[in-house]
Amino acid sequence: MSSFVDKLKPSEPSGSAIIARERAQSDISVDALSQTLFAGDDYLERQARILPILTAEPLFDKKQQANLSRPDLFKLALARAKLLRRLVDQHGWDINDYKLAETLVDDVSPYFLHMHMFVTTIREQASDEQQAHFMPLIISFKIIGAYAQTELGHGSNVQGIELQARWDPSTKEFILHSPTLTACKWWNGSLGRTANYAIVVAQLLLPKPGMKANEKPEYVSHGPHPFVVQVRDLKTHQPPEGVVIGDIGPKFGYDTIDNAYMLFDNFRIPHSALLCRYAKVNPNTGIYSKPAVPAVVYGTMTYVRSLIVHQSRLGLARAVTIAVRYTSIRRQFKDRDSTNGVERAVLDYPTVQIRVLPLVAATYALHYTGLAMQKIYKDARKEIENGNFSPLASMHSMSSGLKSLSTNMVADGIETCRRALGGHGYGGGSGFTRLSPDYLSRVTVEGDNWMITQQVASYLIKRMGEAAAQSTGADASHLEVFSALNGGSPLQHYDIMNSDEQIVEAFRRRASFLVYGVYADRIVEKKPWTSLMIQLNKVSHAQSITMVVEFFQESLSSHEHLSTTTQAALRNLYRLFAYHHMEREGNDFIRSRAISQCQLDALPGRIQELMAQIRPHAVKLVDSWMIPDYLLDRYTENPTL
């Protein structure tokens, strides 16, 4: 560009001068806060070690990728995935190193399914013999696997999938067949172009027992089961006759991964293809034996959902880091009541604060929720391994509700942050062009966010049934019965303005009030399940946000070693988070008598005061997430920012 342009500087004050001033005005120690957030984890050390290795590789440079077509983006991602694999060997990275590197590169990797669902399914559902055969091939990348469950016609309702695996006793093979177009496998990541093996989920059809060899066989379906199937030649990479497979093409996001379609035309696979750790078909008799421990599969889903909950804060942390830094620097308009001619930082406007600062609070809330969820999961896992399956139902409910809540919060929060940047949020340099469309997948994957809230409500209704067993008569009003359940005395409002614990109580009251409501509708009044779905969704949300508030509140006591300013800032974030949600859903807090109308009316003022107190620390509160410029898609000659 012209040398005239090279000499130009931004108008004063410059962005870096402003950010330096922002950092100087807060005495929060970013180091101390980061170390606290990531205590017990070597995340910071790992990031510091891996980042320079990645940024030194030209292939991982992100500057030009937005100019590529989707086919070229996929090729780039595949080349990057291969390079990452080589770096694993070169630097002796462990699996956590590898996963962090994947996160930083920020491609949804063509190897993603191989490294996650494929290996996990083999590990959890293959017999020892099958594992002995496949695990070395997987770990050495001799084969690349995918996971094919979802079909064109069925996603959420797995029981409804149409692909058939029919047992042929004469050859002792299964015959995979897609009877319809809607039976076509669809969306299966890594399978469109990359994988040569796949876990294929199909309806297991076995001949009716006791049939004679010369009868025309009748089949009984035993429901969806996983098979491991080779779908491409290891040398030519071509699918065998009878397998039709390919990439479904461009999507809303996920440009870097090859989601597949796949159909089978009477394709024969051996008996050994059925993953038979739990479910078995006797090759001689064709008799099915049921899984001994079906709950284990259930446990895997819980694990994946709890992982999504834990990861959600990173997506939001990226977004708020960008939004807080940009809105601190961006100046627009002079103060209407001031004679001072200087334009104000847009983050000084309450209309920007109300969008961005509750989301800064949400990153912390989701972080502590993720940590708590991981701990509960690990503890429960130990119980389960000792044969005690009782924590499973609660875990499943919790992970479903929090998956739905956290991914909605983050997907919407990313967009809110993007819009808070005004025009520049729409620009290619915003850092949102990949984050935003890629993250939007999360509201649907691993259980659609609306659909899975039924699972939460279902569990809560059962629990309420236990509690309500000794309740008052059915003639009493909803609130009377609920009040009786709560000890019989008139329900008192909680002192939400002065007590952090009472805030949690108010959320609990609201949630159990709503749970009681659907319990009464469903169990007492026997209303149709479908007619209650909107309420069920609300119940799940209320219960899940209560957990988030509670985990955040509990975390406050773990900050005592931090400076008074830091502790106060975190407490303010906690209250901002809680009040912000309380205000938006005020009516249910009123109806459950958790808070008074007067308290509700005072919330907007209180929220604005809290935001004013948090404002000077905003930059340091996002700095503490330690998101590197590389992950923010930021390229400056001075990458300290």
Next chain:
Amino acid sequence: MSSFVDKLKPSEPSGSAIIARERAQSDISVDALSQTLFAGDDYLERQARILPILTAEPLFDKKQQANLSRPDLFKLALARAKLLRRLVDQHGWDINDYKLAETLVDDVSPYFLHMHMFVTTIREQASDEQQAHFMPLIISFKIIGAYAQTELGHGSNVQGIELQARWDPSTKEFILHSPTLTACKWWNGSLGRTANYAIVVAQLLLPKPGMKANEKPEYVSHGPHPFVVQVRDLKTHQPPEGVVIGDIGPKFGYDTIDNAYMLFDNFRIPHSALLCRYAKVNPNTGIYSKPAVPAVVYGTMTYVRSLIVHQSRLGLARAVTIAVRYTSIRRQFKDRDSTNGVERAVLDYPTVQIRVLPLVAATYALHYTGLAMQKIYKDARKEIENGNFSPLASMHSMSSGLKSLSTNMVADGIETCRRALGGHGYGGGSGFTRLSPDYLSRVTVEGDNWMITQQVASYLIKRMGEAAAQSTGADASHLEVFSALNGGSPLQHYDIMNSDEQIVEAFRRRASFLVYGVYADRIVEKKPWTSLMIQLNKVSHAQSITMVVEFFQESLSSHEHLSTTTQAALRNLYRLFAYHHMEREGNDFIRSRAISQCQLDALPGRIQELMAQIRPHAVKLVDSWMIPDYLLDRYTENPTL
């Protein structure tokens, strides 16, 4: 693909059988309803005439475009824009034909600014002499123009732009100069690659009057003014020395248009470059004369915002057309309380209805709002042409508030529809991959949606001041004073369950209650403007949604020639729209005593009843928007759907 696949059919019932059944179950006449919606406009005739011309051209085929890189998408869009121009000549299209063709092709055209802002600015701000020179060149496309106002550092605050136009009395030229990097023009559509002319908005700097020739000149800024500047050679297409210009590259959306950066290095332009219909600089004395009618410029902004309001319903109509048809066809899960083994259409689930059906209602609400706004604009325009500028302030407030409200509603509504499709909403075949990111620009362009609500509130506070002039003493409570303003008697709740008019009254009460609140805070208590911004935004929203509800309610009386079913369906949509918003913002309706707690608590049940009544007509209610498959990005061999 394999012949096996060619023979496969979707599982029964097929999508087209389902849609046929959906259409058969409702006796709404789509023809009659469409004709009513588009009465007084030849939209339907125009679409029927133009669509086959477009679909016959291979260049307008959309099937493969999602595979293109952004540079190739731009080239395609430019080729398409040129072809559209040729079709104008070939078929003798008028400007409305051309604009509809642009809409159907669905590229944000590289000629967009030439055809809109450039020609409009010349028409409205150039002198007769300037117009005589430029208009023939513009209309014949001998020159291609753009509009360069926004800079890297300033968008919303136009007064703050930094590009300078300094008058040099010695040569009688203006010197355009970018003193900083933040003065760089940025975002200016059609200018990155296509245009050779631009309206360039710069701070007009004139020497202090009365200075002597040998004094070092001091300059006075007269604020931003528009200049018409040639920025590229008509033959070589290269910028002249002193102009640095280019494409800002990939963005969040808008792949098909070339948004620009542009800097000037002491670039000289003649005196005639200043658009001088209103603002003039005497070339001999360097003396500035103020625009005689500054309000005219203000009027253009109002016009553009009111156009965006009117167009908003089309974006949403596309989204709900897709969502209603897909969720009618898509079956997932059996009814939990039924022994019937058939899976249900997801649109039968209240959790899908509550997302999609209020948005179907919103398309109608926004349609009638757009029509009303256009009519008010035309009437006001006549007044203004007769020298009566009094309607301008109200018009400006109305168009700003409605622009903010409608584009938020549509941008969020498109995403809600996309998610209602579950996994397939994320697919490339969803019809959302271009609609969604392109529409998101609307929440920021022509005034950021949060920022411009201040303009609405400011106007309303002024109006409230007039009304409050004879109010009761300052000691009275907010509600007392407000009640006094409303006639002095205690405020009665409105009968929102039984009266369409009283629903409007309830919205009015809520809005004026909130307006009174900010009036009291700002004018009586003299609180800082900035501290009130969140309330100001709320006030604007409340006022604007009141208008939408009112226009929708007024439209109901224009449907008397339609069948009883159709009228009932539209009335149900009206109520659904109103109740849905009322429920979400319930607390303000309670606080203003527009409705009782009991009414608020009854709303969810009422909403669910309304949705059940609307459900059988949903497909025909979206059919009536007559959105062609071509615009929905749908490609079937049987394009009747």
